[in-house]
Each structure stands twice: as structure tokens, then as C-alpha cells.
Amino acid sequence: MKIIPGGVTAPKGFEAAGVEAGIKYENRKDMALIYSQRPCVAAGAFTSNKVKAAPVLRDMRIVEESPYVRAVVVNTGIANAATGKDGLKCCDDTASEAAALLGVPEDSVLIGSTGVIGPVLPMERIKAGLKKLVSAKAAAKGSGFDAATAIMTTDTHPKEFAVELEIGGATVTIGAISKGSGMIHPDMCTMLSFVTTDAAISKEALTKLVKNDVKDTYNMISVDGDTSTNDSFIVLANGAAANPVILPDTPEYEAFGKALHAVNEHQAKALAEDGEGATKLIECKVVNAASKEDARLLARSVISSNLTKAAVFGRDANWGRIICALGYSGAGFDPGKVCLYFDRDGEKFTLYEYGRGVDFDEDEAKKILSASSVRIVADMNDGCESAVAWGCDLTYDYVKINGDYRS
Amino acid sequence: MKIIPGGVTAPKGFEAAGVEAGIKYENRKDMALIYSQRPCVAAGAFTSNKVKAAPVLRDMRIVEESPYVRAVVVNTGIANAATGKDGLKCCDDTASEAAALLGVPEDSVLIGSTGVIGPVLPMERIKAGLKKLVSAKAAAKGSGFDAATAIMTTDTHPKEFAVELEIGGATVTIGAISKGSGMIHPDMCTMLSFVTTDAAISKEALTKLVKNDVKDTYNMISVDGDTSTNDSFIVLANGAAANPVILPDTPEYEAFGKALHAVNEHQAKALAEDGEGATKLIECKVVNAASKEDARLLARSVISSNLTKAAVFGRDANWGRIICALGYSGAGFDPGKVCLYFDRDGEKFTLYEYGRGVDFDEDEAKKILSASSVRIVADMNDGCESAVAWGCDLTYDYVKINGDYRS
Numbered sequence: 001m002k003i004i005p006g007g008v009t010a011p012k013g014f015e016a017a018g019v020e021a022g023i024k025y026e027n028r029k030d031m032a033l034i035y036s037q038r039p040c041v042a043a044g045a046f047t048s049n050k051v052k053a054a055p056v057l058r059d060m061r062i063v064e065e066s067p068y069v070r071a072v073v074v075n076t077g078i079a080n081a082a083t084g085k086d087g088l089k090c091c092d093d094t095a096s097e098a099a100a101l102l103g104v105p106e107d108s109v110l111i112g113s114t115g116v117i118g119p120v121l122p123m124e125r126i127k128a129g130l131k132k133l134v135s136a137k138a139a140a141k142g143s144g145f146d147a148a149t150a151i152m153t154t155d156t157h158p159k160e161f162a163v164e165l166e167i168g169g170a171t172v173t174i175g176a177i178s179k180g181s182g183m184i185h186p187d188m189c190t191m192l193s194f195v196t197t198d199a200a201i202s203k204e205a206l207t208k209l210v211k212n213d214v215k216d217t218y219n220m221i222s223v224d225g226d227t228s229t230n231d232s233f234i235v236l237a238n239g240a241a242a243n244p245v246i247l248p249d250t251p252e253y254e255a256f257g258k259a260l261h262a263v264n265e266h267q268a269k270a271l272a273e274d275g276e277g278a279t280k281l282i283e284c285k286v287v288n289a290a291s292k293e294d295a296r297l298l299a300r301s302v303i304s305s306n307l308t309k310a311a312v313f314g315r316d317a318n319w320g321r322i323i324c325a326l327g328y329s330g331a332g333f334d335p336g337k338v339c340l341y342f343d344r345d346g347e348k349f350t351l352y353e354y355g356r357g358v359d360f361d362e363d364e365a366k367k368i369l370s371a372s373s374v375r376i377v378a379d380m381n382d383g384c385e386s387a388v389a390w391g392c393d394l395t396y397d398y399v400k401i402n403g404d405y406r407s
Numbered sequence: 408m409k410i411i412p413g414g415v416t417a418p419k420g421f422e423a424a425g426v427e428a429g430i431k432y433e434n435r436k437d438m439a440l441i442y443s444q445r446p447c448v449a450a451g452a453f454t455s456n457k458v459k460a461a462p463v464l465r466d467m468r469i470v471e472e473s474p475y476v477r478a479v480v481v482n483t484g485i486a487n488a489a490t491g492k493d494g495l496k497c498c499d500d501t502a503s504e505a506a507a508l509l510g511v512p513e514d515s516v517l518i519g520s521t522g523v524i525g526p527v528l529p530m531e532r533i534k535a536g537l538k539k540l541v542s543a544k545a546a547a548k549g550s551g552f553d554a555a556t557a558i559m560t561t562d563t564h565p566k567e568f569a570v571e572l573e574i575g576g577a578t579v580t581i582g583a584i585s586k587g588s589g590m591i592h593p594d595m596c597t598m599l600s601f602v603t604t605d606a607a608i609s610k611e612a613l614t615k616l617v618k619n620d621v622k623d624t625y626n627m628i629s630v631d632g633d634t635s636t637n638d639s640f641i642v643l644a645n646g647a648a649a650n651p652v653i654l655p656d657t658p659e660y661e662a663f664g665k666a667l668h669a670v671n672e673h674q675a676k677a678l679a680e681d682g683e684g685a686t687k688l689i690e691c692k693v694v695n696a697a698s699k700e701d702a703r704l705l706a707r708s709v710i711s712s713n714l715t716k717a718a719v720f721g722r723d724a725n726w727g728r729i730i731c732a733l734g735y736s737g738a739g740f741d742p743g744k745v746c747l748y749f750d751r752d753g754e755k756f757t758l759y760e761y762g763r764g765v766d767f768d769e770d771e772a773k774k775i776l777s778a779s780s781v782r783i784v785a786d787m788n789d790g791c792e793s794a795v796a797w798g799c800d801l802t803y804d805y806v807k808i809n810g811d812y813r814s
Contacts, residue, residue: 050734050739051730051733082730082763082764083763117727118764226712226713229727306713307631307633311810319525320489320523323458324524324636328457328633332457335489352525355489356490357490398806399801399802399803400803402713402714402718403718403720403721
């Protein structure tokens with residue numbers, strides 16, 4: 001597997017576009033299209049929030065029931081959440097218009113929205129935006145980048161990634177674009193992440209991979225503890241690579257799954273790192289936990305702790321907040337067995353051992369906490385399972401961004 | 408029942424003191440004593456954090472096993488958490504010294520600590536502080552206030568409260584002192600709250616009251632989502648009012664329980680209102696929920712939401728974040744049935760009805776959000792249970808306080 005330039009248009013047979021549609025903001029790209037020249041097998045994971053946005057409700061149905069998918073249309077600025085029947089009608093109208101323009105079935109069009117909860121979409125602008133998207137769409141690398149740019153809200157930079165690998169003699173490519181920044185919290189937590197691949201893969205295999213992989217990638221990040229109404233992670237596989245169809249639990253399935261995981265992990269980390277107001281990425285690795293679920297709970301609890309996040313922002317090696325966050329994670333463990341350290345390029349910087357803090361050089365600790373990423377390791381000494389979670393620091397800018405988001 | 412001046416020394420037979428012991432800070436009171444002239448029935452609730460501070464581990468045992476309690480000794484500045492065997496020995500030494508000075512059994516002395524996790528207590532200063540406390544202790548109102556002052560960490564003001572009521576012809580008094588501010592989150596969430604009463608009450612009755620009442624008071628507040636290692640809520644009842652002993656499930660039990668609830672609710676709200684960096688109290692009342700547990704989950708989720716807290720700070724009536732927080736609370740409900748409004752002195756200011764936002768006057772909403780307390784009501788239209796939770800806004804000062812707490 002190797003990393004290659006580009007995003008969703010890196011795999012064969014995919015086109016994309018990002019255009020200015022004036023949905024909420026002026027002078028910025030705010031509508032995106034991902035289009036496949038061939039029918040795609042689709043799988044997805046969506047928010048666990050009981051209040052699901054209209055496009056999420058529709059996409060869940062399409063991914064489950066439609067024979068294939070051909071396109072994803074995304075708008076930013078307005079979430080189309082808590083919009084009742086009007087919101088669902090906006091989705092249907094968007095899909096119907098996009099289908100007509102693209103010459104594909106209406107039920108092969110998925111929709112993603114992100115932005116303010118409440119307002120109804122300005123459908124005339126959406127329709128004008130769709131026309132622009134369809135004429136702009138192209139397989140060029142730049143078109144994928146335009147789409148990555150158009151799906152951003154408070155993100156500070158577009159997030160795309162692509163890898164390729166060999167499967168059954170064919171070169172298979174996987175590409176992704178994602179946006180995150182705020183209202184980001186484990187439990188299908190990424191606001192929007194779209195992955196394309198030219199792999200030929202069965203629906204069963206793709207669905208199984210998606211279901212398992214989100215647990216260790218998008219569901220292991222948090223920016224602020226708020227699980228969005230619009231979270232959507234969608235994978236489209238169009239088979240253009242002409243590899244033998246990947247079936248569950250085969251060596252090819254494992255290889256493809258590993259590559260998909262690399263893409264998802266990369267994007268999840270990028271979302272955490274670019275969280276609202278963030279100045280640094282916080283990674284927490286839990287090792288030797290009693291169970292996989294415990295390891296995940298413990299790691300997520302640390303990177304979700306406001307006090308730990310604020311301490312990292314202040315470059316204060318206040319490990320008491322880390323052990324405290326492990327303690328209220330819901331996982332069972334013996335505090336007397338735990339060791340905590342910073343991982344500085346593979347070297348241990350120990351903070352706490354077997355129930356007690358240890359003396360350490362505060363200046364050195366401050367240096368470690370001044371880096372752009374901070375790696376915390378919690379060794380539970382209680383089993384052999386591990387998990388990693390990613391978050392970011394809590395800063396003045398987070399409060400600033402969210403104290404006045406709507407205006 | 409009527410509110411009276413004072414705190415823990417308002418009930419008959421209780422003395423208190425607060426002195427400067429130099430535990431961590433200079434020139435401020437940082438050790439407190441509550442002393443009862445008579446043996447007390449005691450009940451308590453403690454942190455659910457798996458990492459429990461040494462004094463919590465000791466107090467849980469004393470409250471459960473000791474025949475009676477005579478005193479509580481509190482220090483601030485150092486939490487005595489994650490301090491291993493040395494921490495437990497500090498507790499034993501403190502209790503033994505206090506017991507000798509007060510002439511009471513060692514197992515009748517409870518200990519509370521709050522402050523930084525990790526460091527070991529400076530026992531010479533603790534012992535010197537104990538001597539000062541024992542000579543300063545008095546039944547005066549001012550002594551209770553001194554104790555309320557001495558238990559503060561980042562609190563901006565002392566929190567004491569007292570009520571009296573008639574039971575079986577006797578006047579019964581209940582008094583309280585509490586401290587909160589940071590690391591405050593539902594699940595036995597107050598850092599420290601001590602209630603004294605001169606009521607005669609059976610251990611069974613007091614234990615039952617405490618267990619039930621924390622669910623709707625201290626466990627319904629949140630400042631930052633971090634459940635402390637040191638949370639302790641302790642009630643001491645010394646019987647000096649000479650009322651007939653209160654037994655479970657009697658009219659007297661109900662009356663006393665109602666008064667105790669009023670004290671706990673008052674103190675819980677005071678803790679939320681004075682949360683770290685807070686500029687206002689946020690109250691969320693959930694009505695017509697399907698179950699009591701759902702109502703509590705929903706209300707707590709709203710007041711714990713960082714995005715809602717930041718929006719209230721910014722006086723932005725961004726109700727989408729409220730409905731979103733209800734949605735990820737874990738409680739089941741139909742978003743199409745929900746109504747959201749602000750309660751402005753009993754008058755409804757509607758934001759969202761039956762799955763949709765409604766048009767409202769943004770300037771009026773800003774006015775409502777400019778008050779020192781904001782009351783959000785969520786009508787689930789799904790049953791007849793209700794619950795109230797209290798929190799505070801998320802501000803620049805929260806980040807400032809917690810970006811550099813140790814130094």
C-alpha cells in the first residue's frame with residue numbers, strides 16, 4: 001500500500017466538483033459533488049443522535065435499499081436538521097434535480113448537509129448550484145480538491161487523502177475527503193467523510209468493513225463532546241479497477257480493509273487535529289486493557305476531558321486530570337496497576353506509576369506539551385487489548401468560534 | 408419550612424472553624440472543621456470515579472461502619488488523590504491527631520480534601536492546622552462562614568445555606584456548606600458538600616434520603632463534564648433538636664426530606680452558578696418525558712453540552728444545539744413531538760415546536776440570554792415525568808483557569 005496524491009478523484013471512474021452556490025456564505029465554495037461514471041456499491045455509518053438530519057434519514061434508506069449509488073451532493077452552511085417534512089422534501093427535490101441533470105436514477109443520489117440546525121435550505125440556490133456542479137465535474141485531481149474545499153465549515157484547511165494497493169493483479173485506489181471541526185464526538189462522530197474506491201467489492205464485504213472500521217477511526221475522535229445530527233461516513237466502490245470482486249474474510253478483504261483503515265485513520269486524525277480552535281492534536285493510546293471495549297472507553301474518555309484538553313493547551317503536565325478521566329470512563333480497572341507516560345518519538349516520559357505520581361522534569365514536560373501533537377499512553381497492566389483515540393486542546397478560540405457561530 | 412441565616416453551625420450542637428494552614432496557598436483559609444458536640448448519625452454519597460481519593464476511600468468506610476461521627480476535617484489545595492499508601496496514611500494520621508485534640512474516637516472523624524491530584528499532603532502543616540482549628544472552633548454563625556470560606560478552591564464566593572422546620576413539636580434546623588467550581592459532573596458530582604442537622608433521625612432513614620436526593624440535586628449539575636476523584640456529600644444529624652426520631656416513610660420523614668432537598672437543591676444550583684469562569688446559570692427543565700431516568704438524562708445532556716454552553720455565553724439562541732444535545736443523551740424520544748422554549752419569569756418564549764424551529768424575535772432572545780440565569784424547558788410530550796439540571800456557560804475564563812491551574 002502506498003500513499004498517493006489526491007482525494008476522491010484518485011480512484012478510476014470518479015469525478016467531482018466544488019462550486020460557490022451562496023447557500024449561507026458569500027465568496028466561498030459551499031456545494032460539492034462526487035460522481036461515479038459507473039454504479040457503485042455503497043456502505044455507510046451515520047450519526048447515533050436521535051435527532052437525525054433529513055439527509056441522514058434519506059441516505060440511511062438509500063444505502064440500505066438502493067441497488068447502487070452514482071452520486072453524492074453536499075451543501076454546507078445549513079444542516080437541514082430539525083426541519084420536519086420541509087427538510088425531507090428539500091432532499092427529495094435535490095436528489096430529483098441532480099438525477100435529472102446527471103441522467104441517473106433519483107435513488108442513486110446521496111445527500112450530505114452540514115451547518116446551522118434549523119433553517120430550511122434555499123432550494124433555488126441549491127438548484128442553481130447543482131447545475132454549476134454538473135457542468136464543472138471532472139476526474140481531475142483539482143476537482144477532488146474543490147470538493148474537499150466546498151464541504152468545509154469551520155475547518156481551517158481541506159482534508160483529502162488517497163492510497164493505492166495491488167489486489168489480484170489490479171491496482172486498487174482509495175480516496176477520501178472529510179470535514180469536521182465542531183460538534184465532533186465519538187459514536188459516528190465525523191461530520192462528513194466520503195471515501196471513493198475503484199475496487200470491485202461485494203456489498204456484504206464493504207458493509208462489514210465499514211461497520212468494523214468506524215469503531216477504531218471516526219468513533220475514536222472528539223472535539224467537543226457534542227454528537228452531531230448530520231454525521232455521515234459513506235464509502236462508494238465502483239469496480240473500475242477490474243480486480244476480482246472482494247468477498248468477506250478473504251486475504252483480499254484483509255488487504256483492502258487494511259488500506260481502507262489507513263485512509264479512515266488518517267482522515268479521523270486530520271479532523272481531530274483541525275478541531276475548532278485547536279492548537280494541537282492529542283492522541284491517547286491505551287495499552288494492556290482488559291477488553292477492547294474498555295480500551296476504547298478509556299482512550300476516548302481522556303481525549304474528551306475538558307480539563308485535560310485545557311491543561312494541554314496550557315502546556316501543564318497535570319496528569320491528575322488524565323487518571324481522573326480514566327476513572328470516570330465507565331471502564332473497570334485498578335488504579336494501583338496503571339502507568340501513564342508521554343510518548344516522545346518512541347521514548348517514554350513517565351508521569352505516574354502504579355497508583356502514584358513520579359517526579360519528573362517540569363521543563364521537559366512543558367517542551368513535550370509544546371509540540372504540535374501530544375501522545376499520552378496509559379498502560380492499564382490488566383490484559384492485552386489496546387485502542388487509540390484522537391482529540392485536540394480546548395482553547396480561547398473554541399469559545400470564541402462557538403459563542404457566536406450563527407452570526 | 409423557612410430559610411434562615413447561616414450554614415453548618417445553624418443547627419444546635421454544631422461548631423465549626425476555618426483557618427490558614429498554608430497547605431498550598433498563602434494568606435487564605437484552607438483548612439476547615441465541622442464538629443458536633445454529640446454523636447451524629449451520618450450518611451453520604453461519594454464519587455463514582457474508579458480513581459477515588461484517599462479521604463473518599465476512608466470516609467466511605469467510616470460512614471458505612473462507624474457507630475457514629477463527631478467531626479469532619481477538610482483541607483483545600485491538595486486532593487490527596489492518586490497518592491497510594493502514603494495518601495491513606497496521611498488520612499489516618501490526620502484523623503488520629505484530630506481525634507486526640509477533640510477527645511473523640513478516631514473512627515468518628517471524617518476527612519475531605521480538594522485540590523491538585525498527585526502531591527502528598529504536608530503533614531506538619533496539617534497537624535499545625537488541626538491545632539488552630541480545634542482552638543478556633545465555635546458554634547457562632549461566623550465560624551460556619553469561616554469553614555465555608557476555607558473549603559473553596561476556584562469558587563468565587565462561599566456557599567452556605569440553612570432552613571428550619573417543625574417536626575413533632577420541635578424546631579429542626581438543617582445547614583450546609585459546599586464548594587464546587589471545576590471537575591464537576593453528574594454522578595456524585597459536587598466536589599464537597601457538608602450538611603448538618605440537629606434532627607433526630609435513624610441511620611436507615613437518613614441513608615435512604617441521601618441516596619434518593621442526590622439523584623435530583625448534586626447529580627443534576629455539571630460544570631465541565633469531569634467527574635472528580637474527591638466528590639463527597641455528607642450529612643451529619645446529631646439529634647440535638649430532641650424531636651421524636653424520624654423513621655423511614657413517615658410524614659416526618661417526608662417533611663424532613665423535603666427540607667433536606669431544598670437545602671441540597673439550593674447548594675447544587677449555587678455550585679453550578681459559580682462554575683469555573685461562569686457568567687450565568689443555565690437551568691434545563693425536561694417535562695413530560697417517558698420516564699424519570701429519561702428526563703434526567705435529557706436535562707443533564709443539555710446543560711453538559713459544550714456547544715450549548717458556549718452559545719449561551721455568546722447570547723446566541725442557537726436552539727439547534729439544544730435539540731442536538733437531547734438527541735445524543737441516550738434517552739429515546741420522537742423529535743417530532745418535542746417543543747423547546749425559554750422560561751422568562753413563567754412566560755414561554757418558544758424556539759422549536761414539533762420537529763421544527765419557529766420564527767422568534769432574535770433581539771428578545773438575546774435579552775433573555777443576557778440575564779444572570781437562563782431557563783430552558785424541553786417538553787417531550789411523551790409521558791409525565793420531569794427533571795431539572797443546572798450548569799453554567801463555557802467562557803474564556805474557564806479555559807484560562809484550567810490552562811494553568813497547577814501553577
